[in-house]
Amino acid sequence: MRESIRETLDRVRKPAYTGENRCLPCTAVNVALAAAGSVVVGKVSRAGGVAAFAGSLAAIGLRGYLVPGTPTLTKRYLPAAVLERFDTHPLEDGDDREATTETIAEYERQREQAVDPERFLLEVGAVEPRDGDVAFTEALAELIDDRLRSLPDDPLEPAPVAELYGIEPGAVSIEDRPYPAVRIGRRIHKWPSTAALRADVATHRALAELTDRWHEVPQGQRIELLEALRSFHGACPACGGPLSLTEDTVESCCQRYEVHALECRDCGQPLLEFDPNDVDHGTGGGFQP
Numbered sequence: 001m002r003e004s005i006r007e008t009l010d011r012v013r014k015p016a017y018t019g020e021n022r023c024l025p026c027t028a029v030n031v032a033l034a035a036a037g038s039v040v041v042g043k044v045s046r047a048g049g050v051a052a053f054a055g056s057l058a059a060i061g062l063r064g065y066l067v068p069g070t071p072t073l074t075k076r077y078l079p080a081a082v083l084e085r086f087d088t089h090p091l092e093d094g095d096d097r098e099a100t101t102e103t104i105a106e107y108e109r110q111r112e113q114a115v116d117p118e119r120f121l122l123e124v125g126a127v128e129p130r131d132g133d134v135a136f137t138e139a140l141a142e143l144i145d146d147r148l149r150s151l152p153d154d155p156l157e158p159a160p161v162a163e164l165y166g167i168e169p170g171a172v173s174i175e176d177r178p179y180p181a182v183r184i185g186r187r188i189h190k191w192p193s194t195a196a197l198r199a200d201v202a203t204h205r206a207l208a209e210l211t212d213r214w215h216e217v218p219q220g221q222r223i224e225l226l227e228a229l230r231s232f233h234g235a236c237p238a239c240g241g242p243l244s245l246t247e248d249t250v251e252s253c254c255q256r257y258e259v260h261a262l263e264c265r266d267c268g269q270p271l272l273e274f275d276p277n278d279v280d281h282g283t284g285g286g287f288q289p
Contacts, residue, residue: 030060110218117225124211127232136232143206148237151202154194156180160201164226165189166219192261193269195238200226202237230272231262241266247276 034056042049118134121127126140136144151160158169161182165172175181180197181190191197203226207214217225236243241264248259263270 027060031057034060110220113216113218114221115217117221117228120213120217121225124207124213126207126210134232136229140206140210141234143209144202144233147202147205148198151198153238155198155201156182156194158182161189164200164204164223166215192273193238193271195236195264195267195269196230196271198237199230199233199271203229227272233271236264236267236269236271238269239264239267243271 034053038049038053038056040049041052118127121134125137127134128137156174158172158174161172162169165184167184171184173183175183175188175190177190179190179192180194181188183189191200204214204222214222233243235241243262244265246261246263248261258276260274260276261270262272
């Protein structure tokens with residue numbers, strides 16, 4: 001009996017529109033439509049209205065939608081400002097400080113101990129001014145190259161990731177996704193490519209060897225710094241190929257986004273992806289982790 005129910009649910013379920021693929025704006029529109037329809041039914045029969053709403057929620061949960069063509073309705077009737085509130089941008093993955101901070105007190109401690117990124121990296125000899133911009137010092141660049149050579153082709157293992165987050169390897173579980181991703185507690189942490197993960201692990205180890213002050217930087221800010229420092233690499237951390245900036249348009253079910261990426265021209269792996277609207281065009285060289 002249970003097997004029969006499971007098979008029926010599997011036939012109804014639509015993985016393309018549920019789970020990680022669920023669109024929150026479209027879900028909200030469907031729930032609103034379900035509520036409106038249930039109110040109409042409820043005027044005739046209260047029990048029928050409750051049953052209709054429960055059935056509608058079940059359909060939305062299993063299929064991802066109640067009304068076919070919801071993305072078109074969402075695009076047409078929900079303002080952009082409302083869509084943005086649902087956090088649907090494909091590049092947004094939450095704040096790593098929030099992702100690794102379990103209490104308000106710990107968050108406040110990390111904020112109080114945060115460093116000025118550029119000043120810190122200049123003081124410890126990690127970066128230096130060069131041609132109107134900021135670049136790795138020769139010492140750090142050599143350390144990073146050495147660490148890259150010692151890494152396996154794919155460093156997606158609990159131990160290297162645990163180093164980045166300052167935790168025990170047992171707290172890290174690898175997620176089965178087409179890109180590097182891990183689960184730490186209730187949070188998912190991901191990288192746009194293996195090249196990006198290699199860059200973070202190698203740079204973390206190089207900075208730890210360059211200066212003891214690296215471990216004094218709050219863990220959440222270290223993650224932010226490592227992400228920003230990917231743009232300082234002169235070659236792909238995966239294959240050694242040249243890097244270049246690309247522009248693309250990514251379309252979700254109800255929105256379109258302009259996406260810029262720093263990626264390898266040889267292997268195509270993105271090292272860094274960002275929303276051009278988040279870039280501070282008023283600054284010159286340097287970075288804003």
